Amino acid sequence: xxxxxxxxxxxxxxxxxxxxxxxxxxxxxxxxxxxxxxxxxxxxxxxxxxxxxxxxxxxxxxxxxxxxxxxxxxxxxxxxxxxxxxxxxxxxxxxxxxxxxxxxxxxxxxxxxxxxxxxxxxxxxxxxxxxxxxxxxxxxxxxxxxxxxxxxxxxxxxxxxxxxxxxxxxxxxxxxxxxxxxxxxxxxxxxxxxxxxxxxxxxxxxxxxxxxxxxxxxxxxxxxxxxxxxxxxxxxxxxxxxxxxxxxxx
Ligand code: PGA
Numbered sequence: 001x002x003x004x005x006x007x008x009x010x011x012x013x014x015x016x017x018x019x020x021x022x023x024x025x026x027x028x029x030x031x032x033x034x035x036x037x038x039x040x041x042x043x044x045x046x047x048x049x050x051x052x053x054x055x056x057x058x059x060x061x062x063x064x065x066x067x068x069x070x071x072x073x074x075x076x077x078x079x080x081x082x083x084x085x086x087x088x089x090x091x092x093x094x095x096x097x098x099x100x101x102x103x104x105x106x107x108x109x110x111x112x113x114x115x116x117x118x119x120x121x122x123x124x125x126x127x128x129x130x131x132x133x134x135x136x137x138x139x140x141x142x143x144x145x146x147x148x149x150x151x152x153x154x155x156x157x158x159x160x161x162x163x164x165x166x167x168x169x170x171x172x173x174x175x176x177x178x179x180x181x182x183x184x185x186x187x188x189x190x191x192x193x194x195x196x197x198x199x200x201x202x203x204x205x206x207x208x209x210x211x212x213x214x215x216x217x218x219x220x221x222x223x224x225x226x227x228x229x230x231x232x233x234x235x236x237x238x239x240x241x242x243x244x245x246x247x248x249x250x
Contacts, residue, residue, distance in 0.1 A: 004204060004205075004206055004228045005037075005038065005039060005206075006037070006038035006039070006206065006222070006228045006229035006249055007038060007039040007040075007041060007163060007206050007208060007228065007229040008038055008039070008040050008041070008229050008230050008232065008242075008245055008246050008248075008249065009039075009040075009041040009042075009043060009064060009092070009094075009126065009163075009165075009208065009229070009230070009231050009232065009236075010041065010042045010043060010232050010233075010235075010236025010237075010242055011043045011066060011094060011097070011210075011231060011232065011233050011236060012042065012043060012044045012045060012066075012236060012237060013066065013099070013233060014045060015045070015237060016044055016045055016048055016237070017047075017048075018048075018051070020044070020048070020237070021048065021051055021052060021055050023237065023238060023239045023242075024042055024044075024052045024055055024056050024061065024239070025055040025056065026239035026240075027040075027042075027056075027059075027061060027239040027242060027243065028055070028056040028058075028059035028061055030239060030243050031059065031060065031061065031243075031246075032059070034250060036060055036246075036249070036250075037249045037250065038229060038246065038249040039062060039229075040060065040061045040062065040246055041061065041062040041063065041064050041091075041092060042061060042062075042063055042064070042236065043063070043064040043065060043066050043090075043092075043093075043094055044063070045066070046065055046066070046080050046084075046085065046088065049063050049065065049085065049088040049089050049090055050088045050089050052089075053088075053089035062091045062092065063088075063089050063090050063091065063092075064085075064090050064091065064092035064093055064094060064123075064124075064126065065080065065082075065085035065088075065090045065092070065093040065094065065123075066093070066094050066097070067080070067093065067094065067095060067097070067100055067114070068080055068081055068082040068084075068085055068093045068095065068114055068117055068118060068121075068123075069081050069082075069114070069117065070110065070113035070114050070116070070117045071117070072117070072120075072121075081117070081121070082114075082117045082118045082120065082121035082123050083121045085121070085123065086121050086122060086123055090123060091123060091124060092118075092123055092124040092125070092126055092163070093114075093118045093123050093124075093125060093126065094126045094128060094165070094231075095111050095114040095115050095118060095125050095126065095127055095128070095152075096108075096111035096114070096115075096127050096128045096129065096148075096152050097128045097167075098128060098130055098167060098169045098172060099172075101128075102169075107151075108147070108148055108150075108151025108152045109151060111127065111151070111152040112151060112152050112153065112154040113154070115127050115152065115153065115154050115157070115162070116154040116155075116156065118161075119154070119156055119157070119161050119162075123161075124160070124161050124162065124163060125157070125161065125162050125163070126163045126164075126165055126208070126231065127152050127153060127162060127163070127164050127165065128164075128165045128167050128210070128231070129145055129148035129149060129152060129164065129165070129166060129167070129190075130145075130148075130166055130167040130168045130169050130171075130172075130210075130211070131144040131145065131168055131169065131170075132169045132170060133169070133170035136168065136170065141168075141186065142185075142186070142189045145166070145186065145189055145190055145193065146189075146193050149164075149190065149193045149194065149197060150193075150197060153194075153197050153198065157197075157198055157201065157205075158198070158201045158205075159198075159201045159202075159203075159204035159205045159206075162198075162201075162205055163205065163206045163207075163208060164190060164194065164205060164206070164207045164208070165207075165208040165209075165210050165231040166183075166186055166187060166190055166207060166208065166209055166210065167209075167210035167211045167231060168186075168211050169211075170211075171210075171211025171212050172210070172211045172212070172233065173212070173233060173234060174211075174212060175212050176211075176212060177211060177212050177213075177217060177221065178211075180220060180221070180223075180224050183209055183221060183224045183227060184224050184225055184226070187207050187209070187224065187225065187226035187227055188225065188226055190207050190226070191203075191207065191226050194207075206228040206229055207226055207227065207228050208227075208228060208229045208230055208231045209221050209222075209224070209227045209229075209230055209231070210230060210231030210232065210233070212234075213230045213231075213232045213235060213245055214235050214241070214244075214245070215235065215241060215244025215245055215247070216244075218230065218244065218245040218247070218248040219247075219248045221248075222248040222249065223248075229249075230245060230248075232245055
């Protein structure tokens, strides 16, 4: 079996101004003498990436963006390019988060174009997929995941430039989580589908679970087969909570 280095990534969403930099500073301190068995990443608002990098100077914690435009530059008011995120100090970028797919009507094709832009800039694309509650209730979960994988993962994706995050939409920010059996089924399906679109690279690609991950459920969720880490929203905002999740891998 391929050994996959897990990743625990925190998605701050639209939260945090200068005062919030105290949290990455604290986290860097907590992890200073720890031999990490996983990659740890924070995806703060783009305005904080450069400063977060400087407050964590010397730390192993990586930084990521939360979205990027598919184009390199141009007339796209309010958008940010993958190159700009890289320049600010990011090594990854989340694309296709369900909040982008819902609030900004992003399609699989747009998500794939963003992931491709991330790859071109030398960033790892963290590509999010996941079913809605209606889709789960309708027995369509695996079918939806297949469609999103086929549509959102661009050609040229490899185990090193791509991470897939399975986030059931109904579990995000709700405190609800799928059962470990449901997580196992979804992740096994994703692993099999990745082989179809990525060939051999699919076997080594990290598949993160996301949606209401907390210190209290992290060890159980991270222990499920084919779960190679977590994408964490609310519980990544405070270093004391986030470390409680990272501990699943210490
Ligand atoms: P949550 O968010 O951990 O707050 O549920 C997860 C996410 O949206 O990535």
